[in-house]
Amino acid sequence: TFVDMWNAIKSGDWGALALCAMAFVPGAGTAGKLMKTGLRTAEKAAYKGLEKVTIKKGTTLYRIGGANSFRHGESYTTERLSMYTKNEIRAGTGPLNPGNPANTVYKFKATRDIDAYYRTSKGGYFPEIVIPGGGDDEMLKEVMRIDLNLYPGT
Secondary structure, X not given: OHHHHHHHHHHOOHHHHXXXXXXXXXXXXXXXXXXXXXXXXXXXXXXXXXXXEEEOXXXXXXXXXXXXXXXXXXXXXXXXXXXXXXHHHHHHHOOOOOOOOOOEEEEEEEXXXXXXXXXXXXXXOOEEEEOOOOOOOOOEEEEEEEEHHHOOOO
């Protein structure tokens, strides 16, 4: 529909926009089904070897980021980050995220069931919940924000 197309444009989801546009092309239904199958196959390949999990509505997830960046993304954790010091949290993000300022902890509640994958952190030490395509405000409601800069020397 046009609403789906508009939402895809606003969010920058060009794959969804292409699928919506194909609905207006005669005979594109088969191509759309093939494209969806291809996208599912690509997702399976990207997360091969990871344990598939369902994050239930109401589950608490945490994310480490900056005050205005890295709020949402692909990786979250179920580890209660409020129990760690600033230095432990920075180390837990791992060296593979050098652009992440890691000065803010976000606490989210899942607003619906979410299909995700589980892995141990790449380079860090927190368990990770990987949400394909990344999380957003529709699926994860922010319930707390902790500014780690308020705790100097930790």
